[in-house]
Amino acid sequence: MILKIENVTKNFGGVSAIKETSFSVAPKEIFGLIGPNGAGKTTMFNIITGNYEPSSGSVIFRNEVLNGLKPHHIVRKGIARTFQNIRLFSSMSVLDNVLIGFDFQVRYGFLESIIRFPRFLSEEKRIKTRSMEILDYFGMSAFAHEKAVDLSYGQQRKVEIARALATNPELLLLDEPAAGMNPSETEELGELIKKARVDFDLTVLVIEHDMKFVNQLCDKVLVLDYGKTIFEGKPADAIQDPEVIAAYLGDFHND
């Protein structure tokens, strides 16, 4: 198991966003985290990435306990993420956004960048080439010099995934990657993620509302409701499960 969540609870004041949740993700698996609004999915991501400290329980990545590590250290261990509300660097070009993913992998120092040592030039060249390759993979290299915010919603989502891949992760966390996309874009993205799993050697943990997308994409799903696990298993079985149906119906009523 590459990722193990053990008895994690997260309280915000009086509210428990996650209650005693455990699950494991196998290497190269595409694992879906689903559930109605406010179920605690994004909170789970924030715990894995170190943005939140769990109230109790532990996060284990490749047999190492991550609790207490700073988010920028956890990325370096090989966990990258995208955000539910796209968070690209708005003043920067698409290419620069992806280059940021290489920040901690670049081997030149502050003085070398000022004096423009040969190593500076070769390293910059290396990461620019690599960034363009990743952008190309997502069909975005033609937009490399555009400002990220000038792109369409679906394109921005792809740039965010490209940026996360630039950190060279083993585990990729995608928070609603298909949100705001039309059905054909959604399907294309699903295929792209499946392909990327092989080409980038990835394990993927994905949050998604669109059940068709989840069905197409995920090997396994975990359904959360009010912070509690109500189902774990195959996506096709999840949509048959009475408790899952009830949770989603409740959600529809609230909307």
Added chain:
Amino acid sequence: MQAMINKHFLIKVGMILGTVWFIWFANGHFDEYTVRILNNIAIFVILAVSYNLINGVTGQFSLEPNGFVAIGAYVTALLLISPDAKSYQYAIADPYPFVMTLQSNFVVALLLSGLLAMLLALVLSFPVFRVRGDYLAIVTLGFGFIIKILAINHPEVTNGSLGLNDIPEFSNLYWTGGLAIVAVVVILNIVNSKFGRAMKAVRDDEDAAIAMGVNTFKAKTLAFCTSAFFEGVGGGLLAALLTSISPDLFDFFFTFQLLIIIVLGGLGSTTGAIIGTVLVMGGSEWMRFLDEPMNLFGYETTAMPGMRMVVFSLVLIFIMLFAREGVMGKRELTDLFKSRKKGGK
């Protein structure tokens, strides 16, 4: 791609050579008054581009320049004033013995000015950047006041409110202009490296930057310390230009002037900081008449010192309300040469 890099490179080399030629020409052909203004502009270019690094590029609202410029000015002054000149100017209290022995050449004085300012910036970074939140502005504002009060209250070193005089006039256009070129090149090289990208990422979205593995504490600290270094050097140049300094020179007003410069030029743009400097310093000379008594339609007004500052404050308010981007926005000169071709469809 390769062609574009070469084009940018040629533009940069051309700009540097043009500036060097201008410095040489101005030094030989312009009158003393004009050369003095150019010296001021060159020093303020150093200060503005470095202030812009922390404020504009990294997006950390800071009010530090007057404090670090004061440090640099005092260090350089103490190292340059001859023991002879020191021996008669301490009127408030006798100087400490070590003050009499401080002595170095101009290069070492400027370097030490920058390094001491940088060291203090590093010390400030730990409490300020370790926590999230906008403490930097308050801390740097307080820091400026503390430096000023220290300068007033330690006449054994600084000669108190009388200030230090008879600083040898080592600054000339070659020094100020030359170091302005160095400062601009160094800062542009930082901005166009992974360090500059990290700084911009911090400005745009700090959480996303952290999520990409950026050490945001380091990015902010590097920006702040680099700013402080050049502000220290700029302070040293200023001391050796003015030949006398006093605590009043380095009050908040000094920082405010730089704030107007970088906002006018476009926060985040190094080119903008240079343009802003020329506009504000040049405009300031041009508007000198405003501070003097005027004859308006036969009506004599009395002298109103500070009138220019009122105008600049109004300009600042106007920009903040109606023209947020300033002259350049976040763009650089080289961006204006880029072909405006849009990416494929």
